[in-house]
Amino acid sequence: MLYYIMPYHITKYSYDQAKKLNVEIKPSSNKNKKIDVFKNDKKIASIGSIQNFDYPTYIQKKGLEYANIRRKLYKLRHKKDLNGKNGKWASAILW
Numbered sequence: 001m002l003y004y005i006m007p008y009h010i011t012k013y014s015y016d017q018a019k020k021l022n023v024e025i026k027p028s029s030n031k032n033k034k035i036d037v038f039k040n041d042k043k044i045a046s047i048g049s050i051q052n053f054d055y056p057t058y059i060q061k062k063g064l065e066y067a068n069i070r071r072k073l074y075k076l077r078h079k080k081d082l083n084g085k086n087g088k089w090a091s092a093i094l095w
Contacts, residue, residue, distance in 0.1 A: 054094035
């Protein structure tokens with residue numbers, strides 16, 4: 001089964017989150033990820049599966065109430081991943 005993955009556009013929400021964390025974000029050079037995270041011009045993580053929605057995308061597509069439910073479920077599901085660098089950045093920037 002073949003399907004087309006739409007290119008990901010980084011949202012204002014993610015840029016704002018990155019600014020709070022004192023990191024820079026850019027579209028990922030990894031075709032399977034959404035965002036590359038940089039600190040002092042050094043890439044420190046590639047985050048967000050291109051195949052899955054994130055908090056700002058859910059807000060745009062399904063509304064804030066639904067997005068808040070998905071955020072809560074994401075945080076519960078990925079609780080163990082938050083200690084790893086990619087999980088920490090994904091949670092902070094995309095959720």
